Amino acid sequence: MKIRLRLFANLKELAGTEALDLEMKEGDDVEALISTISSELPALREILEKRAVFISVNQEMAKDKDTLSEGDEVGLLPPFSGG
Amino acid sequence: MKEMVRIQKEDFSMDEEVKKVMASSKSIGGVATFLGTARDISKGKDIELLSFEHYHGMAEKKLSELRDEMMDSYDIIELSIIHRVGEIKPGENIVLIVAAARHRAAAFDACEACIDELKRVVPIWKKETTTDGDYWVEEHP
Numbered sequence: 001m002k003i004r005l006r007l008f009a010n011l012k013e014l015a016g017t018e019a020l021d022l023e024m025k026e027g028d029d030v031e032a033l034i035s036t037i038s039s040e041l042p043a044l045r046e047i048l049e050k051r052a053v054f055i056s057v058n059q060e061m062a063k064d065k066d067t068l069s070e071g072d073e074v075g076l077l078p079p080f081s082g083g
Numbered sequence: 084m085k086e087m088v089r090i091q092k093e094d095f096s097m098d099e100e101v102k103k104v105m106a107s108s109k110s111i112g113g114v115a116t117f118l119g120t121a122r123d124i125s126k127g128k129d130i131e132l133l134s135f136e137h138y139h140g141m142a143e144k145k146l147s148e149l150r151d152e153m154m155d156s157y158d159i160i161e162l163s164i165i166h167r168v169g170e171i172k173p174g175e176n177i178v179l180i181v182a183a184a185r186h187r188a189a190a191f192d193a194c195e196a197c198i199d200e201l202k203r204v205v206p207i208w209k210k211e212t213t214t215d216g217d218y219w220v221e222e223h224p
Contacts, residue, residue, distance in 0.1 A: 009136055009208035010219040056206075059141035075138060075206070081220040082135065082142075082166060082207025083119055083178050083198055 001026055001070035003033060009078045011053065014043045024068060030055050031064040033074060044076070053078055087162065088146045090137055090207075092169040094176055100163055104181045107161040113187035115194040117180040123173035125220075128213040135168040135177070138206035142166075145205045149197065157193035159184040164197065166207060 003022045012018045022036055034055070038045045047053060055062045056075035068074070086103075101114060121133050146164055153162050161183045171177055180197045184190040209220045 006138070008138060008206070009210070010221075013219075056138075056141060059138070059144060075141065077138065077206050078208060078219065079221045080202065080204070080206055081209040081222070082137070082205050083202040 001028075001068070003068055004071070004073045005033075005037065006073060006075045008075065011044060011047065011076050011078055014047070015041045016043070028068050029064065030057065030062050030066050030068065030074070033068060034064075037076070087164070088143070088150050089165045090142055090146065090168055091165065092167065094167065095165050095179055097176075097179060100165060100179055100181050104161045104163050104183045107183070110185055111160050111183040112185045113190045114181060114183045115187065115190035116182075117178075117194050117198050118176060119178035119198070121171050121173045121175050121177055125211055125213065128211075128215045130173055130211050130213050132212040133171045133173075133177070134210040134212065135166075135171065136208045136210070137166075137168050142206050146201070149200055149204060152200070153182075153193050153197050157182075157184070157196070158186075158189040159193045162193060162197065164201065166201070166205070168207065 001024055003024050005022055006019050007015050034048055038048050054077040056077055057066055057072055123130050150162050150164055159182050163181045165179045167177055180194050182190045182194040211218050
């Protein structure tokens with residue numbers, strides 16, 4: 001199944017892209033996706049290992065064990081700094 | 084409430100936004116505002132420019148949920164939240180919260196809680212362009 005990954009702020013700059021599609025297996029969860037991202041985008045590996053990011057699925061905050069579905073939009077969100 | 088929550092590139096007028104909130108009810112007896120503006124210095128470095136990026140869609144949704152939560156949690160009549168994105172120079176406006184209530188205490192409390200919570204839950208990011216380089220800000224004091 002295809003997952004759309006969105007990147008923001010410093011993560012976008014580190015990865016050199018703001019979005020990409022990743023192929024995942026049916027039943028894969030957020031944790032599995034993070035592992036795939038670490039392989040596909042080595043520049044993000046260190047930040048992901050430190051878990052210094054929030055993950056959103058379809059624009060809602062997600063947990064590691066949340067199961068993904070075909071066409072989900074997953075956001076890798078650095079700590080917010082608005083205001 | 085239409086237009087009470089906005090993310091926009093353009094500057095805003097504090098007077099107009101307060102008037103808009105005031106127009107919602109004659110029961111308003113106090114209005115508290117928080118105006119966040121761009122400083123010209125950060126951690127000893129001169130700031131030339133701030134750039135705000137947001138997660139379009141999610142940021143608007145979280146801002147709207149934040150307003151609903153504040154309306155439910157505090158005894159206020161109306162609340163508006165406006166946050167600018169894009170490039171902002173030192174001295175310019177960034178964010179405005181306008182909280183209106185029958186009495187001042189609730190307006191002050193809602194206004195403070197709203198900006199604290201905005202910094203925590205709304206996916207907006209700030210990059211500082213300083214004389215010493217560009218930095219994404221990762222803390223929110």
